[in-house]
Amino acid sequence: MSQNQPAIEVSHLRKVFHIPQRDPGLGGAVKALFRPRYAEKVAVDDISFSVPPGEIVGYIGVNGAGKSTTIKMLTGILAPTAGLVRVLGRDPHKERVANARQIGVVFGQRTQLWWDLALVESLNLIARIYEVEPKRYKELLEQFSYTLELGELLAKPVRQMSLGQKMRAELAATLIHEPRVVYLDEPTIGLDVVVKEKIRAFIKEQNRAKGTTVVLTTHDLGDIEELCSRVIIIDAGRVIYDGPLATIRERFGKYRGITFETARPLEHPLTLPPGAEVVGQEERRLELRFDRTRASASQVAAAVMGQLEVLDFSLSEPDLTSIVKQIYGGALSEARPV
Amino acid sequence: MARYASLYGLFLLQRFKVLLEYRLNFLIGASSTVFVQAAGIATLWVVMRQVPSLNGWSFDELLLVYGLLTASRSIEHMFADNLWTIGRQYIRSGGFDRFLVRPIDPLFHLLADRFNHDGIGNFVIGTLLVVSAWASLGIPLLPLYVLYAVLAVLSGGAIFIALNLLTATTAFWIVESVPVTRAVHEMHEFAKYPLSMYHKGIQAALTWLIPYGFASFYPASYLLGRDVGWLVWAGPAVALVLLLVAYRFWLFGLRHYSGTGS
Numbered sequence: 019m020s021q022n023q024p025a026i027e028v029s030h031l032r033k034v035f036h037i038p039q040r041d042p043g044l045g046g047a048v049k050a051l052f053r054p055r056y057a058e059k060v061a062v063d064d065i066s067f068s069v070p071p072g073e074i075v076g077y078i079g080v081n082g083a084g085k086s087t088t089i090k091m092l093t094g095i096l097a098p099t100a101g102l103v104r105v106l107g108r109d110p111h112k113e114r115v116a117n118a119r120q121i122g123v124v125f126g127q128r129t130q131l132w133w134d135l136a137l138v139e140s141l142n143l144i145a146r147i148y149e150v151e152p153k154r155y156k157e158l159l160e161q162f163s164y165t166l167e168l169g170e171l172l173a174k175p176v177r178q179m180s181l182g183q184k185m186r187a188e189l190a191a192t193l194i195h196e197p198r199v200v201y202l203d204e205p206t207i208g209l210d211v212v213v214k215e216k217i218r219a220f221i222k223e224q225n226r227a228k229g230t231t232v233v234l235t236t237h238d239l240g241d242i243e244e245l246c247s248r249v250i251i252i253d254a255g256r257v258i259y260d261g262p263l264a265t266i267r268e269r270f271g272k273y274r275g276i277t278f279e280t281a282r283p284l285e286h287p288l289t290l291p292p293g294a295e296v297v298g299q300e301e302r303r304l305e306l307r308f309d310r311t312r313a314s315a316s317q318v319a320a321a322v323m324g325q326l327e328v329l330d331f332s333l334s335e336p337d338l339t340s341i342v343k344q345i346y347g348g349a350l351s352e353a354r355p356v
Numbered sequence: 357m358a359r360y361a362s363l364y365g366l367f368l369l370q371r372f373k374v375l376l377e378y379r380l381n382f383l384i385g386a387s388s389t390v391f392v393q394a395a396g397i398a399t400l401w402v403v404m405r406q407v408p409s410l411n412g413w414s415f416d417e418l419l420l421v422y423g424l425l426t427a428s429r430s431i432e433h434m435f436a437d438n439l440w441t442i443g444r445q446y447i448r449s450g451g452f453d454r455f456l457v458r459p460i461d462p463l464f465h466l467l468a469d470r471f472n473h474d475g476i477g478n479f480v481i482g483t484l485l486v487v488s489a490w491a492s493l494g495i496p497l498l499p500l501y502v503l504y505a506v507l508a509v510l511s512g513g514a515i516f517i518a519l520n521l522l523t524a525t526t527a528f529w530i531v532e533s534v535p536v537t538r539a540v541h542e543m544h545e546f547a548k549y550p551l552s553m554y555h556k557g558i559q560a561a562l563t564w565l566i567p568y569g570f571a572s573f574y575p576a577s578y579l580l581g582r583d584v585g586w587l588v589w590a591g592p593a594v595a596l597v598l599l600l601v602a603y604r605f606w607l608f609g610l611r612h613y614s615g616t617g618s
C-alpha cells in the first residue's frame with residue numbers, strides 16, 4: 019500500500035433497510051407470507067469521507083443518525099446498498115476475511131469474549147484465530163496487562179467482571195492482533211471517569227506507538243476532545259460537518275452564553291444589542307448567547323436588566339456539548355468549514 | 357484445513373475447561389440423556405414383551421435400528437448444537453456480527469463455539485446399543501461390517517446436521533428458527549423403527565425428503581442381511597448431497613443477513 023493511500027475511503031455510501039410490514043394476527047402473517055410488504059428505512063443516505071492512516075476521527079451524531087450502520091459497512095458485516103467502501107484498499111464485504119485480519123472492532127454494548135472463559139483463555143483463543151505469532155502474543159499480553167491493568171482480571175471469566183473491567187478486557191481482545199484500523203462504537207458507554215480516562219489513554223498510546231487508524235463513535239464528547247483532532251458529524255445518514263475540532267470551536271466559540279434568573283417570567287419580547295439572542299427560556303430562567311465580536315457581556319447584561327428584574331446571572335464559555343447541540347439543532351450551514 | 361482442525365481442538369479444550377469448572381453441571385448434562393434414553397428403551401422393551409416381533413423385527417434387531425439412530429443423532433447433538441439457538445443467541449443479540457469480523461469461516465465459528473457435552477451420553481448409549489445388539493444377533497465381526505457401521509453413523513450424523521443447517525438458516529429471515537428446526541428434526545422419531553412398518557408415503561418421505569432412514573433403517577437392514585436393495589449403499593452420498601445443499605442455502609442466508617442486519 020502506498021504511503022498516501024487513505025486507510026479508509028467511503029464514497030456516496032448508502033444503506034437502505036427493508037423492514038417487513040405485517041398486519042397483526044394470523045391473517046396478517048399469512049398475507050405477509052404471500053404478499054410481503056416492506057417499509058424502507060434509509061439508515062445511511064449519502065456519506066463520503068476519507069481517513070488517512072494514523073488518524074483518530076470522531077464519528078458522531080444523534081441516536082439513529084446512522085453511525086453503527088456505517089461501521090457495520092466499514093467492517094464488512096453489512097453490504098452497502100450503494101456507494102463504495104475501501105479499507106486499506108480492500109472492499110470489506112467482498113474480501114471479508116482478508117479485511118478482518120487488519121481490523122479490530124468494539125461494539126460497546128456487546129462482548130466479543132466468551133462469557134464463561136477466563137480472560138486469558140479468551141485472549142489465547144483470539145490470538146490463535148488471528149494467528150498472532152506466539153512470541154509477539156506474549157509481549158503484547160504483558161504490555162496490555164500493564165497499560166490496561168488486567169493483572170487480576172486475566173483469571174476471571176467475563177461474566178464476573180464489572181462494566182469497566184469488561185471494557186478493558188474487550189479492548190485488549192480487540193487489539194491483540196495489532197489491527198491497523200480500529201472501530202470503536204461507543205467504547206466508553208456507561209463507564210465512570212476513571213475507567214474512561216484509562217481507556218482514552220490506551221487508545222491514544224496505541225495510535226501513537228503503532229499508527230493505528232481509529233474511528234470512534236461516542237455520545238461522550240470528552241472522548242472526542244481528548245482523542246480526536248477531526249470530527250465527522252452525521253445526521254439522518256448524511257455528513258453535516260467534517261473538519262478539525264478546532265474549527266468547530268472557533269466558529270461556535272465566538273458565542274458566549276449568559277443565563278439570567280429573573281423575578282418574574284418574561285412577558286414581552288426583549289430588545290437586545292446586535293449579536294445577542296435568546297436560546298432558551300423557562301419559567302424564570304433566561305438563556306442568551308451573544309457574539310463576543312459584536313457585543314460585550316456588560317452590554318447584554320445591562321440591556322436585560324433594563325427590561326426585567328434580574329435576581330442573578332452567570333456567564334459561560336461554550337463547551338463542546340453545547341456547540342454540538344447547536345449543530346445537531348440545525349446550525350449546520352454555519353458549521354461547515356469552507 | 358489443518359488450521360481449522362487445530363483451532364477446533366483449542367475451542368474444545370477451552371470448552372472442557374469450562375465444563376470442569378461446572379463439574380456437577382457437566383455430569384448432570386452428560387448423564388441426563390442416559391435417563392431419557394433408558395425410558396425410550398424401556399418403552400420398546402415393554403412393547404416387545406407383548407408382541408415378540410414388530411413387523412418381523414425382533415427386539416434385538418429393533419435395538420440395532422434404535423442404536424444406530426441414537427449414535428447418529430449424538431453427532432449432531434455434540435458438534436452442531438449451536439444451530440438450534442443461532443437465532444435466539446446470536447442473531448437477535450447481534451452476537452453473530454462477531455463471527456463476521458473474524459478471519460475464519462462464520463459457520464465453523466458458530467459450530468466450534470459450543471461443543472455440547474450432553475451429546476456424549478447419547479453417543480455412549482447409541483454405541484452400546486449397537487454393540488450389544490450386534491453381539492446378541494451374532495453379526496460377524498468383519499472389518500467390512502465394522503467399517504460400514506462407522507460410516508453409516510457418520511453419514512447419519514451428517515444428515516442430522518445438514519437438515520438442522522437447512523432449517524436453522526431460516527433464522528436469517530425469521531430470527532427464531534427453533535420451531536422450524538424442531539418440526540423437521542422431530543421426524544427422526546419415525547426412524548427409530550424400521551421404515552418397512554410404515555405406509556409407503558412415509559417410507560418415501562424418510563428416504564428422499566427428510567432422509568433419516570439412512571441413519572437407521574437402511575444400514576441396519578444391511579447388517580442384518582435384509583434385502584432392501586441398493587439404498588443400503590446410498591447413505592454417504594445422500595449425506596454429502598444434503599450437506600452441500602444445506603451449505604449453499606446457508607451461504608444464501610448469510611448474503612441475506614448482510615443486506616438486512618440483525
Ligand SMILES: Nc1ncnc2c1ncn2[C@@H]1O[C@H](COP(=O)(O)OP(=O)(O)OP(=O)(O)O)[C@@H](O)[C@H]1O
Pocket residue numbers: 035036037059060061079080081082083084085086087088616617618
Ligand atoms: N438491521 C436493521 N434493520 C432495520 N433498520 C435498522 C437496522 N439497523 C439500524 N436500523 C435503523 O437505521 C437507523 C440508523 O441506525 P444506527 O444504529 O446506525 O444509528 P446510530 O447512529 O448508531 O445510533 P445510536 O447512537 O443510537 O447508536 C435507525 O433508524 C435504526 O432504527
Ligand SMILES: [Mg+2]
Pocket residue numbers: 085086087203
Ligand atoms: Mg449505534
